[in-house]
Amino acid sequence: MSEATRIIVDGAIVHDDWTLLELPRVEEAERKQAGKVVLFRLTGEQTHSPEQLAGVAVPTGRVIVPLGVWLAQKDLLAPRVTAGEIGICIDTHELVEDLAAATGDINVFPLIAVRFERFPDGRGYSTATLLRTRYGFRGQLRAVGDVLRDQLFLMLRCGFDAFAVRADRDIEVALTGLRDFSEPYQAAVTPDQPLWRRHTRT
């Protein structure tokens, strides 16, 4: 995550001043079902051991920390949370409830990231919606991972306001994805009213 990393925030391309702490990939035993390699982790599944999570070194500066690392190092990181330099990353298969249960005020975090491990896995849309609607998160909500142009409009409507577009893709092209549709039908995080409450229809 060099200083030159660019992301989309509030509809504009800006330089990112956060570091996303990536956990080392764990060696997972290859699982097969119906002859196919299983790629998706199930909701709520643990992937790293408590010892691994407790042993991760969190670098200095503004850092987005995996949920499991924060839960394991909560006391250690508390002063930095107070200083506003810790963000949280919720992985595709992790539950927003686990974050909410461990903090009195979710808005102590200036930033929460939701990871899309693979873009066809839509669990992150519900995670984001819940963060905005049920838990009242007001800070930056950032999509990270397999973040591509053609899903940006969906993410925007579920409450994301920041998009770390996949590094091998043109971020300028991706930006246009935020404008695919002008007046959606249903209420979501935004707009939060259905079309028939926003406009008079005939």
Place this chain on the structure above:
Amino acid sequence: MYQYDAFDQRLVDERVAQFRDQTRRYLAGELSDDEFRPLRLQNGLYIQRHAPMLRIAIPYGHVSSKQMRMLAHIARTYDRGYGHFSTRQNIQYNWPTVESVPDILADLATVQMHAIQTSGNCIRNITTDQFAGVAPDEVIDPRPLAEILRQWSTFHPEFALLPRKFKISVSGTLHDRAVVQAHDIGLEFFRDDAGQVAARVWAGGGLGRTPILGSMIRGHLGWQHVLTYCEAILRVYNRFGRRDNAYKARIKILLKSLGAEEFARQVEAEWAHLKDGPNTLTQAEFDRVAKFFSPPAYRGLPATDAGFDAALASDPAFAAWVRRCVHPHRQPGYRAVTLSLKPTGTAPGDATDAQMDAVADLADHYSFGEIRVSHEQNLILADVELGQLHGLWQAAREHGLATPNIGLLTDIICCPGGDFCSLANAKSIPIAQAIQQTFDDLDYLHDIGELELNISGCMNACGHHHVGHIGILGVDKDGSEWYQITIGGKQGSDASLGTVIGPSFAAEEIPGVITRLIDVYVRERHADERFIDTVRRVGVAPFKAHVYAQRSEPEAAGV
């Protein structure tokens, strides 16, 4: 029928532009196959055995004559002169090129049609009873709520990438004709004790590899809460449905593993947060949509028509058609008519461009310019005057649309099968044709009476074989095509799943097997007893005994 306003139109036009750009980027190599796949599927575009297949949405099966002419135009211009009406009330084309799909979508948008969410792991076309609005046993016309659900589900951002496909069916009749128990969500509307419209909510039904009938997870849901309750169900599913195995990813598997009670509890807990939220319906919004479904300008007609009675008495062929293809209507002097897409010798559900144009003309002339598609893959003219039935019959006959076999053995529900579909284990259309040829004698067919025969080319069950009175399933055995027979399946309020009668058969054995099943029925039946009733009364054993007793190669296949 529903008419787009400027908002609906803009959304569809923006979709055309979006997909044109996605297709351009795919063809330019900017999008990989894996990245393009969910995008094209959510526009109904499959890569098939011979060519791409494009599935176009016909919301709850309603199509105007103008739209039907556009479907004919597309068949003529971009395909090989025909289209296939599917069991989900949609139409699909088997021969368009990928490059032409944006143009097809642009053509469709000019007549308020699209291919949005006709495939992919998202909320699919909402289906309902083909006789909605005219059926005498209807309590609630489900179409306004079907349209409201269509709009709500279109590009719903939270539920665009679900674990698997998601099908919603709505009905409002005493006798279910929308197979609500075989859907991911089935909404069965009724009028409660206080006179208010409410729904029974079924969830977790589905056919496919693991056929299961839905569980009623709520016995009473006020109509205003339909959208928020569906959102609660979908959120639980989106978060907790399995994504590690596509074969276990449907909501029915989640419901089964949690148990219906626990699933319902989680949905209720979620709904407690969503209830009375912004997506709660208002009377004003309901009325706005409902006015598009108000009855057409019926004439005040007597309940009988002398000309019709005379034709019925003097013309046995007309009388046979009336018996099978004409249905009761709530308006005196009117009838609903099914135009059969099941003549012997063509693929069930197929219509040529000329037939589609002819149906459009018939609709304009006889039925207020509207047509419905049934999940049995036939076309319906819902509002025909009694006195015009004879004229309609003559005109329909000229176009091969008046086969008097609705509800009979040859009115076969059939998926495209191995001739077209890359998922199929076996062909299904030639099986349907062989059966139709075997039972081509109309008198015999009428003597056999009501019998639903459904064929699927693989366990994905697009041909609904589990709920056929006789079901035929194509299976693969060491690279060759075999067919497994079930009997005793049924759709409707007393739905049941069929029982496998035994080892599977080679294709050429099937007409003989069906004949032997019918022999047992004719031998065992009580007066006026339908095939399904006989099966339910006597069980599978006598059928099995007769079929396998005469089998020439008993060792053939052990599926």
